[in-house]
Amino acid sequence: MAKRAVIPPKLRTAAKQLNFSPAIVSGNHVFLTGSTGSDFAGKMPEEPQExxxxxxxxxxxxxREEGLTFQSVVEMTTYxxxxxxxxxxxxxxxxxxFDAPYPAWTAVEVAGLRREGAVVEIRVIACTGAT
Known part of the structure; x- marks a missing residue:
């Protein structure tokens, strides 16, 4: 099956530096790379809520780059x-x-994440047929 990368302009530098795609579209699903809590400039805040x-x-x-919303998310795994x-x-x-119907969700406690200071990484799968 064909696949294509989704790389919003604000994430191009990180995608190029780390050789990854922020998301891959395959069939009618969009598979997003895990997102940590750094801001768009790469700074990791100390506050978990931020x-x-x-x-x-x-x-x-x-x-949004794919014309989707959080309601398009069908599965979420958080670390x-x-x-x-x-x-x-x-x-x-x-x-x-998120609003109902909520995506399927698994939350996992981990010993560490790639980004120094990160307390969460969120990975989601969205369906292009969801609205």
């Missing part, structure tokens, strides 16, 4: 450092983005 919002902002940017410590705060930010 990281959560930044990660969802990057996801939204990629979805957390300190999951129990910040779960309620993360859930609050998540619910600012």
């Amino acid at each position: 990281q959560f919002r930044n990660a969802f902002d990057k996801i939204e940017l990629v979805l 957390h450092i300190g999951l129990r410590e910040h779960f309620d705060l993360f859930d609050q930010v998540r619910l600012e983005c």
